[in-house]
Amino acid sequence: MENLKVLAPTTKADVAFKIDHLTVDFPGSKGEGGSPIRDFSLDIGSGEITCLLGPSGCGKTTLLRALGGFVRGASDGGVLFQGQWIEAPSREIVMIFQENNLYPWLNVRKNIAFGLAYCDGSRREKNERLEQMLQDVDLVHASAKYPHELSGGMRQRVAIARALVMQPRVLLLDEPFSALDVSLRRRMHALLRQIWAATRTTFVMVTHNVEEALMVGHRVIVLGGRPMSVVLDERIGETMKERYAPEFLKLQKHIEDLID
Numbered sequence: 424m425e426n427l428k429v430l431a432p433t434t435k436a437d438v439a440f441k442i443d444h445l446t447v448d449f450p451g452s453k454g455e456g457g458s459p460i461r462d463f464s465l466d467i468g469s470g471e472i473t474c475l476l477g478p479s480g481c482g483k484t485t486l487l488r489a490l491g492g493f494v495r496g497a498s499d500g501g502v503l504f505q506g507q508w509i510e511a512p513s514r515e516i517v518m519i520f521q522e523n524n525l526y527p528w529l530n531v532r533k534n535i536a537f538g539l540a541y542c543d544g545s546r547r548e549k550n551e552r553l554e555q556m557l558q559d560v561d562l563v564h565a566s567a568k569y570p571h572e573l574s575g576g577m578r579q580r581v582a583i584a585r586a587l588v589m590q591p592r593v594l595l596l597d598e599p600f601s602a603l604d605v606s607l608r609r610r611m612h613a614l615l616r617q618i619w620a621a622t623r624t625t626f627v628m629v630t631h632n633v634e635e636a637l638m639v640g641h642r643v644i645v646l647g648g649r650p651m652s653v654v655l656d657e658r659i660g661e662t663m664k665e666r667y668a669p670e671f672l673k674l675q676k677h678i679e680d681l682i683d
């Protein structure tokens with residue numbers, strides 16, 4: 424579980440999302456001091472883990488929601504996914520929030536199985552996928568439990584499994600581990616990397632935690648606020664992922680200073 428150095432992409436990834444002159448207007452928030460995202464452009468790679476950092480309120484969640492199709496771009500700009508403008512949420516791009524991701528009236532197995540009803544495939548195939556997913560997130564023993572009977576880490580594992588069992592092209596994660604303690608959080612990082620290595624799904628994760636971004640991400644983007652801009656865009660090679668190495672600590676401190 425602790426080995427995060429698994430099968431990183433060796434070359435620059437193909438583009439999954441092309442954020443193209445995106446401006447997000449909220450009702451009553453036009454003009455200066457309104458929405459934090461104005462005429463913002465950025466490419467996000469396919470089949471890799473991109474982590475987004477930035478000061479509170481700079482618009483990270485709004486950007487993630489735009490990638491998920493929950494927020495539309497104003498005027499000419501917007502977000503393209505594999506060359507198509509994103510107009511609405513789709514099954515290909517699934518979003519996981521910090522909490523409240525689960526149906527409280529369904530047990531673990533049924534929560535994970537929920538999305539399968541909308542997927543193609545035979546009943547047998549779907550059952551196999553479900554069993555595999557329960558194993559991948561180490562929840563076979565808890566499959567009959569209800570969300571209120573689970574720890575925070577288990578709940579997030581169910582949320583990740585429920586999203587991934589649908590085999591989406593993209594998983595968007597909005598501070599998914601912020602409620603967890605350090606050791607659980609680190610185990611979740613290892614799990615995420617293992618799942619990524621097995622599926623090569625495109626992950627985009629917003630986090631406030633610089634260590635998390637550096638340990639999990641293949642690419643770390645630091646955003647600045649009002650209007651949103653890219654302050655730092657760094658590929659994190661596998662040799663960097665030593666949390667006590669001087670090079671790692673130096674970059675961590677540099678990013679923390681940028682966000683302050």
Ligand SMILES: Nc1ncnc2c1ncn2[C@@H]1O[C@H](COP(=O)(O)OP(=O)(O)OP(=O)(O)O)[C@@H](O)[C@H]1O
Pocket residue numbers: 449450452458459477478479480481482483484485486
């Ligand atoms: N639906 C909305 N209507 C109006 N304003 C909004 C809406 N959603 C977000 N905002 C505003 O947009 C700004 C950015 O919010 P957002 O949640 O995207 O920032 P963030 O970088 O994710 O913040 P944090 O790190 O604190 O979670 C905030 O000022 C927020 O109040």
